[in-house]
Amino acid sequence: MQQVAEIAAPITPSAALRRVAFYMERSRAGSYRVDAFRKALATVRELGDDAVAGLVADGTLTDVPGIGPSTAEVISQAVAGGLPSRLATLQANAAAPLEEGGAELFAQVRGDCHLHSDWSDGGSPIDEMVLTAVELGHEWMVLTDHSPRLKVANGLSPTRLRRQIGLIDQINTALGASFTLLKGIEVDILDGGELDQEPDLLDELDLVTASVHSKLRMANKPMTERMLAAVRTPRVNVLGHCTGRLVEGSRGTRPQSEFDAEAVFTACVENDVAVEINSRPERCDPPDELITLALDLGCLFAIDSDAHAPGQLEMKRYGCARAERLGVPAERIVTTWPVERLLAWSRAR
Ligand SMILES: [Zn+2]
Ligand SMILES: [Zn+2]
Secondary structure, three states, X not given: OOOOOOOOOOOOHHHHHHHHHHHHHHOOOOHHHHHHHHHHHHHHHHHOHHHHHHHHHHOOHHHOOOOOHHHHHHHHHHHOOOOOHHHHHHHXXXXXOOOOOOHHHHHHXXXXXXXXXXXXXXXXXXXXXXXXXXXXXXXXXEEOOEOOOOHHHOOOOHHHHHHHHHHHHHHHHHHOXXXXXXXXXXXXXXXXXXXXXXXXXXXXXXXXXXXXXXOXXXXXXXXXXXXXXXXXXXXXXXXXOOOOOEOOOOOOOEOOOOOOHHHHHHHHHHOOOEEEXXXXXXXXXXXXXXXXXXXXXXXXXXXXXXXXXXXXXXXXXXXXXXXXXXXXXXXXEHHHOOHHHHHHHHHOO
């Protein structure tokens, strides 16, 4: 992976809005603020950059629904041929890497096993996630929208997931060989350890990330049984944010779930399931001591963004910094593997 290349004037209004939104997401701006730019981008794409330039000339740009003063300013400055001032500031602020550590590992990352589109609770369409991943130097990524029971996150029914699989085939045909979008899911681990999706449908996917999202305060023994059952289910490839903790952020904090980590990680080794290092700063999951335990037990790892917006794909920097500091070798991190090796591993289950 790499940082996105700097952009210079002249640029189109849509390119300017797109890059503004990316930098805001990267720096963890509130989603309602970013949404204004993402919505304006969708509007400008629909109208076309030339028609938008006409509206600027007529002085009627802000009459268009979805274009407010902030987005109109970016559009007008791009139409005038300059680098919009908001973009110039954001770009200057983004010159430094998100995190100092982990640079060597970050450069070796080729993919991502956990990210969301607007099909579930992400903020952008699939093609926008793909385009940004390509710009960041990814070779592959697995689309892992939520499963049916997670209604608050608009989890995908079997019918919707089947439709998404068809769309992914179309996207890959259009992409050619330089990048591969893989079929996946972040499937809920239900209370008894069952997975929240039809087994046959899971079999059709390239990779399955399984996570606990409910009853995080379960007692140690049933939580351990629940996680063991999930890890032992054929088709699970990655155990997502295993402790469920939140260490900061707008959702507040939450302690880690209680479970026998040694038993669960041992099952991960026995069943060839990778332990996710979730890069989101508010999750920072698993904690250091559990990464060290998983490392000592012989686990594989997946450094994932859990991105809900394109700019968040770069958050893997944070996971890389932690993994490098704790001495996790790149060889044991599946997200540094070429896509052929990744698929040989994930489909072997
Ligand atoms: Zn999750
Ligand atoms: Zn997720």
